[in-house]
């Protein structure tokens with residue numbers, strides 16, 4: 001394959017929620033996906049480490065013939081995208097901007113909640129973008145660090161008592177704040193959509209940030225350049241677990257067979 005594909009990466013499985021939407025809206029595109037399963041989670045790490053990992057992930061994707069990169073990770077989009085996009089000439093799309101636009105379109109009462117990893121929430125990326133779009137918007141942001149581990153371990157059913165307890169713990173203040181829109185600011189979180197919707201009630205619009213990024217990519221890629229519609233998957237560890245869980249994220253019987261990458265061997269020149 002390797003013909004002008006779209007590169008997509010995340011710390012693990014979460015970015016597959018963006019691939020799922022790319023498959024829906026641009027089925028003819030070739031995709032190269034990298035999940036850094038050997039080093040997930042990124043969200044509890046320092047900015048320096050996230051930047052180092054991101055440079056390696058981007059260098060790996062750049063070793064293929066790609067025409068754009070989707071940073072399908074809220075943490076990387078919030079903490080490292082600003083730097084790496086100045087170091088690379090290829091178009092790079094993160095999840096923050098497209099999902100803030102979607103939230104602004106959705107909200108009626110001007111109260112928007114944001115959930116994400118610790119690093120994402122500490123960065124203030126979503127609030128800054130929302131306030132750029134409309135300074136009068138009211139926001140409430142909360143980190144949900146354990147959601148990523150739950151999801152990576154296949155625990156996301158709305159009937160799962162552990163999931164319900166975590167959702168209640170993390171989202172009580174957001175519900176009490178009266179939001180009508182919630183940005184699920186980490187690409188792992190859409191798997192928890194049912195549990196979150198049950199807790200917040202039907203009146204709250206949930207924004208899937210990976211899907212919004214995928215929709216945004218469609219607006220600037222030339223449809224004439226579409227290829228075979230194949231997707232190659234690469235990971236840095238535990239192929240079996242990735243293959244086993246990928247279908248749940250992709251929402252389709254995908255028959256995923258990932259290949260292993262020695263990710264630390266990429267981007268070494270920057271140290």
Ligand code: DGL
Pocket residue numbers: 010011012014015040041042043044072073074075076117120148185186187188
């Ligand atoms: N899926 C990622 C995000 O959107 C990363 C989760 C993590 O690695 O902590 O933030």
